[in-house]
Amino acid sequence: MPHLTSAPTVTGVRTAIGVPDYAHPLTAPAQWAELARPGTPLDWVVLNVAAGPGVRPDPHCLQAAGRLQGGGVRVLGHLDLAHGMRPFADLVTDAHRHLDWYRVDGFLLERCPGDRTELPDVRRVITTLRALAGDTHIVLGHGEHPCPGYAENADQLVTFRGSWADYRWSQVAEWTADHPADRFCHFVHGVPRGHLEEALRIARWQGAGTIYLTDRTDRGGRANPWETMPGHWDEFVSRVGTGVSE
Template sequence: MSHLIPSGHRRPLAARPAPLRLAVPGFAHPLVAPAEWGGLQRAGLPLDWVTLGSTALRESDGVTGGPGARQDPYWLAAVVPLRTAGVRVLGHLDLAHGARPFGELLSDAQRFLNWYRVDGFLLARCPADAEALPEVRRVAGALRTVLERAHLVLAQGTHPSPGYAEVADQLVTFAGPWSGYRWSRAAEWTADHPPERFCHLVHGVPRSHLQEALRVARWQGAGTIYFTDRTDHGAVDPWESLPGYWDEIVSAIGPGLSE
């Protein structure tokens, strides 16, 4: 369905031979979602990264996610097998659109590292405008001081100012519903970067449109995706549980598959 995205906003498939990989933006607490966390331990899953702490914790100051006040043995039990299998585990840091104090962010990062030995951080609600870039660059530099080879993902959920591509390992350039994703366009500057630099998180994708969604991701140059049929109706967090077609996604983007 090439009419969805004008040719000026997509790359030729031949320029993106790497297969898609999966990101997990964050399940509910392991006590609430044991099947979800257990399912990630299956051998051979094309996982890029898994986020810890993004949906289970709600702090009184309006900040979502975080490491909590003390080490949680259930989180630890969920994380250890993933790290042993070589899957990146990221700590969820909420930038609150630039409102979080610098010291709080570093404190959360250190606790994630001390308690769960995370491999990097997902910076949720990250600013996207050029004016905020120096402060985000400062935060990213400090996180790489705390953890030298930290894998950093900036989760803006939209295409940010191009300078952000130099700050992090990966940008989440779309996070939202299928109704918006199927008509979305990639910013032209993204064509200067390889697919592994971009991630798309899409909820409300019907099973009947799964293959179409995968084509949109490839056309737009995303190397990492998470699609789910769960929706955000009411107070429901669409990322808290596995999609009903999880096995289909795994099969569709598994190693060796090409389109």
């Protein structure tokens, strides 16, 4: 599928694509093959085998991850913090499995709490992950702006995850201006093809360096909008790839 071309949005922020979730490589081989196509402006791709690493090694996932890593793309293991309710030992077990079975380059800590009171527990998890893997890339999946202290502990924060209807009227927290754009991620579903450029403009103005925009919807909370490749994938990739900052 050839990428379309478009004029860049000039906003001072260079963007790349972060893929927060995809269907299993066995059921969606074409989607994973598309991700591995050379030249796709990917920052990272999350590997979510079965709400985490699963209970046994999966050769299909290992192959898909290896193909991306061979092309220079980081693969992150999915760890669900369950808003701070997940036992620490379970998180460490899942992290070991991701590292041993799939050789991941980092982790997306999904459903990460954002309150100041939860910060010490999240910091403990991050410190442990870095001890296990050394130079590992940590993304905190808050889905909204947390208290500023979280930015001091992770490589990136997901500060928006939601619908296009909410995103187009969203506001950015003032404290984010103290950090470079490559520290923040936005995931937006339900973005019509005709509004891709507007959505990209919002992301860049709000200082989000890693983004994922899809026309898929969550069907009122009944579906996962991230597991299927966007219908406007080619145009999305092209617009991100040409969006050079000035």
